[in-house]
Amino acid sequence: MTQRQLLQVLEEYLKGRMHFVQTMSELASRGQNMKMLKNANVMALLQPLMLDVDPSVQQIATQALGRLVGHSEEMAKELVQGEVLPQIVNSLPKHNNYYKKAATLVLRSVAKHSATLAKAVVDCGTLDSLMICLDEFDPGVKESAIWVLCHVARHNEDLAQAVVDAGAVPFLVLSMQEPEIALRRVAVSALSDISKHSMELAHIVAETGTIAILAQMILNPDTKLKRQVFSVLSQIGKHSVDLAELVVEAEVFPTVFICLQDPDEVVRKNVAILVCEIAKHTSELSQLIVNAGALPALVDFIGENEGSVRLPAVMALGYIAAHAETLATAVIMSLGIPQLTQVLSNEAEENYVRAATAWSLGQIGGHSSEHAVAVAGENVLPKLLQIYTSPDSSDDFQNKAKNALKNILQKCVHLPALEPLLRDSPQNILKHVVIQYSKVLPHDSMARRTFVKSGALQRIQEIKTAPGSELLETHKHDQELLS
Amino acid sequence: MGHNMADVVRLRSRPCVSGQKYIERRRQEEQDRRKDILAAITIQTWLRGLRVRAYMRYLHDAATTIQRHWRGFFQRKSFHVLLRNALHTRNMEFYNCKAFNIQKIWRGYYVRKYVHNYYARKIYLETLMVANQITRIQLKEIVGSKACEWDRRFRESDEQRMDRLACRTHYLVSTRQIPGIYNSPFLKEPMDMERRLIEARPRINAERFLISARNSTRDWTEMSYQKPCSIPHIRAKKPQGPFLEQSQIWRHRLKPLEPTLRVATSFTSAEEAALEQKREEWRTRVIDDAFLPFANHRKNKKYEPLLQTSCAFGSIDYGTHHFRDTDTTKNISKKALAYTWKLEDGRRSK
Numbered sequence: 089m090t091q092r093q094l095l096q097v098l099e100e101y102l103k104g105r106m107h108f109v110q111t112m113s114e115l116a117s118r119g120q121n122m123k124m125l126k127n128a129n130v131m132a133l134l135q136p137l138m139l140d141v142d143p144s145v146q147q148i149a150t151q152a153l154g155r156l157v158g159h160s161e162e163m164a165k166e167l168v169q170g171e172v173l174p175q176i177v178n179s180l181p182k183h184n185n186y187y188k189k190a191a192t193l194v195l196r197s198v199a200k201h202s203a204t205l206a207k208a209v210v211d212c213g214t215l216d217s218l219m220i221c222l223d224e225f226d227p228g229v230k231e232s233a234i235w236v237l238c239h240v241a242r243h244n245e246d247l248a249q250a251v252v253d254a255g256a257v258p259f260l261v262l263s264m265q266e267p268e269i270a271l272r273r274v275a276v277s278a279l280s281d282i283s284k285h286s287m288e289l290a291h292i293v294a295e296t297g298t299i300a301i302l303a304q305m306i307l308n309p310d311t312k313l314k315r316q317v318f319s320v321l322s323q324i325g326k327h328s329v330d331l332a333e334l335v336v337e338a339e340v341f342p343t344v345f346i347c348l349q350d351p352d353e354v355v356r357k358n359v360a361i362l363v364c365e366i367a368k369h370t371s372e373l374s375q376l377i378v379n380a381g382a383l384p385a386l387v388d389f390i391g392e393n394e395g396s397v398r399l400p401a402v403m404a405l406g407y408i409a410a411h412a413e414t415l416a417t418a419v420i421m422s423l424g425i426p427q428l429t430q431v432l433s434n435e436a437e438e439n440y441v442r443a444a445t446a447w448s449l450g451q452i453g454g455h456s457s458e459h460a461v462a463v464a465g466e467n468v469l470p471k472l473l474q475i476y477t478s479p480d481s482s483d484d485f486q487n488k489a490k491n492a493l494k495n496i497l498q499k500c501v502h503l504p505a506l507e508p509l510l511r512d513s514p515q516n517i518l519k520h521v522v523i524q525y526s527k528v529l530p531h532d533s534m535a536r537r538t539f540v541k542s543g544a545l546q547r548i549q550e551i552k553t554a555p556g557s558e559l560l561e562t563h564k565h566d567q568e569l570l571s
Numbered sequence: 572m573g574h575n576m577a578d579v580v581r582l583r584s585r586p587c588v589s590g591q592k593y594i595e596r597r598r599q600e601e602q603d604r605r606k607d608i609l610a611a612i613t614i615q616t617w618l619r620g621l622r623v624r625a626y627m628r629y630l631h632d633a634a635t636t637i638q639r640h641w642r643g644f645f646q647r648k649s650f651h652v653l654l655r656n657a658l659h660t661r662n663m664e665f666y667n668c669k670a671f672n673i674q675k676i677w678r679g680y681y682v683r684k685y686v687h688n689y690y691a692r693k694i695y696l697e698t699l700m701v702a703n704q705i706t707r708i709q710l711k712e713i714v715g716s717k718a719c720e721w722d723r724r725f726r727e728s729d730e731q732r733m734d735r736l737a738c739r740t741h742y743l744v745s746t747r748q749i750p751g752i753y754n755s756p757f758l759k760e761p762m763d764m765e766r767r768l769i770e771a772r773p774r775i776n777a778e779r780f781l782i783s784a785r786n787s788t789r790d791w792t793e794m795s796y797q798k799p800c801s802i803p804h805i806r807a808k809k810p811q812g813p814f815l816e817q818s819q820i821w822r823h824r825l826k827p828l829e830p831t832l833r834v835a836t837s838f839t840s841a842e843e844a845a846l847e848q849k850r851e852e853w854r855t856r857v858i859d860d861a862f863l864p865f866a867n868h869r870k871n872k873k874y875e876p877l878l879q880t881s882c883a884f885g886s887i888d889y890g891t892h893h894f895r896d897t898d899t900t901k902n903i904s905k906k907a908l909a910y911t912w913k914l915e916d917g918r919r920s921k
Contacts, residue, residue, distance in 0.1 A: 309724065345706070349714045351721050378699065381706030388707070414692055418699055 109148040116155035154193030180217040192232035203243035215254035238278040245285040276316040287327040303338040318358035326365035345385035360400035371411035383422035406448030450492025464505035737767035744768040
């Protein structure tokens with residue numbers, strides 16, 4: 089064979105390989121082909137091609153493998169068992185940018201499925217190679233590297249700690265300030281995944297001056313970036329009072345309410361989560377938020393949105409009202425209660441959203457008699473009773489409705505509101521109602537007259553009580569009063 | 572009984588009393604002796620009793636006086652103490668009452684101001700409602716303007732997407748022979764996509780990089796050159812001749828201007844600098860006196876003469892009582908100088 093023939097054969101072989109890997113890469117990018125590819129055992133064919141001589145075949149084979157693994161977990165496990173990962177990781181620093189991007193795609197796809205796989209990825213020494221990648225100038229490489237970190241840190245605290253120990257956080261903070269939007273998004277989402285696990289991690293993230301940078305990014309027009317920014321801020325703020333104070337000191341608050349009316353739903357939800365997490369901690373923080381004008385923003389938010397997006401806003405109102413009586417009055421005066429009752433009575437709402445609404449109403453009404461009257465005014469109490477007694481509400485929902493009802497009833501002295509509850513309440517609720525009657529009736533003769541007229545007296549006499557119960561005693565007390 | 576000689580003589584010289592009367596008298600005396608003795612004893616006992624009683628009375632009086640004086644003294648002493656205590660208790664009660672008052676007022680004030688300030692709470696809630704309204708209005712404004720912007724961006728992105736699609740599918744444009752899919756003969760006018768297809772122009776590498784640059788937030792003129800991510804050229808036939816690479820050419824073309832310092836300074840920079848310096852001097856210099864060094868401080872001291880010596884009018888004479896004193900002794904007429912001035916109607920006032 090001559091030289092030329094040999095070269096021709098080699099070229100054909102190369103073309104064949106290129107064709108194969110390119111087609112595999114394209115097929116793997118679509119999810120419906122996965123089964124076929126798995127059955128054809130394509131993984132075993134692609135793996136040796138990753139160590140091919142020709143760099144472009146290498147790159148495209150790695151990319152194809154990355155896409156394949158990204159779609160299914162079993163293939164990821166196979167890849168890990170095949171011990172290919174250490175080779176990829178070791179060769180990461182040596183090759184060019186395209187290879188780096190493809191290799192990081194593989195690592196990312198393996199790590200995203202579960203914590204054990206992510207741990208396997210970290211055990212191969214990925215984090216050090218990724219730090220080298222982060223040093224590159226090319227923003228695409230940086231983005232892929234950060235994406236791997238993102239997926240690794242997402243699963244649990246140890247992995248996030250490992251990422252932080254490798255020294256990733258300063259790089260992430262620097263990448264946040266780069267001009268490329270995609271890089272920024274990914275860096276912010278990585279920070280969000282790191283800081284969500286525990287207080288120390290959130291502290292490490294916050295102390296590098298990140299919050300100030302994030303606060304400037306709030307009014308950035310890019311939607312996905314905003315989603316991640318609000319998610320980071322809420323993850324940092326949720327762990328402790330100091331961190332929440334740090335977030336508030338960055339002067340996010342009045343500007344954040346603008347984004348409550350962003351066209352994108354996820355942004356709105358994340359903003360509401362941020363408000364909820366910060367209001368949860370202490371009454372001073374809730375006061376701060378209320379002074380910044382949270383209440384009209386939240387109430388309008390609840391009115392304008394549908395579904396589970398409303399949940400954090402409802403809980404935020406509940407936490408704000410729970411801290412102090414003044415704040416509860418402020419919530420009432422900002423017309424929060426009509427909105428909450430509307431959520432509660434909306435049958436099409438999810439159960440957990442309605443449960444949260446019931447809880448919030450209980451918190452608002454439980455402070456004093458004026459609050460209880462304000463809450464009871466919108467026909468809330470019969471609704472709560474109905475929820476408590478209906479068999480198809482979940483346990484959690486019933487519990488919350490019962491607690492809310494108890495809280496409100498213990499302070500409610502407005503008799504017209506208590507009347508509908510006399511009809512079909514179960515014993516434990518009825519006990520509270522009758523106790524309230526026995527508190528009011530001794531002092532107010534007008535109330536006694538209306539009590540007798542409206543037939544409430546008859547109803548009380550109709551109550552069949554078990555002997556020796558508290559209900560019996562209060563019942564007797566009432567009888568004495570009226571005779 | 573003192574029997575002296577004179578008595579004996581006297582008795583002997585008396586006419587002799589019959590002895591019988593003397594013996595009877597003596598007998599009578601003997602019989603009365605017991606009576607007399609008893610009488611004498613009675614008198615004596617009474618007298619002694621009187622004496623003793625008088626003495627006792629005297630002693631009693633003396634003792635009473637002493638006791639009286641002592642009791643008075645003693646009680647007065649303890650009365651002072653009693654009085655002081657009573658005064659003390661009265662004072663304490665008085666002060667306690669006043670202290671209760673002060674404490675009552677203070678506690679009321681403190682609770683009303685710091686523990687539960689009803690009016691502050693009321694004002695807070697009212698201002699909060701007002702602030703809420705203001706916040707609502709502001710949010711509406713901002714969101715309104717943002718909504719326009721969001722709408723615009725959404726439409727723009729939509730437009731750009733359609734333009735890009737038109738660029739990619741430019742071959743679907745209708746020709747004279749074959750009307751394209753967007754130019755159906757059943758429609759009155761061709762669809763909007765048709766217009767885009769006609770207006771689509773091929774994009775060059777630099778534009779692509781410009782588009783990606785526009786997506787980032789910085790101004791593209793400030794950006795340094797970045798390699799566009801393009802697929803490598805199809806090396807079918809290498810062009811003849813030593814041409815520069817495309818990338819190099821674009822790098823040269825898009826290099827930003829870096830003028831040298833000589834070019835960047837303006838012609839009138841020297842004059843401008845001088846003006847600026849003058850202005851700064853005018854602004855900042857407050858003290859016009861030269862700053863003299865401390866070395867010859869004593870020698871350079873300027874002599875400040877007395878006002879009297881440096882004044883043109885000199886000093887007034889010694890002996891004048893008042894500053895405006897005028898000495899009328901040297902005047903020609905004895906009258907003091909009268910000041911007159913002309914009134915409107917020509918008269919003179921006095």
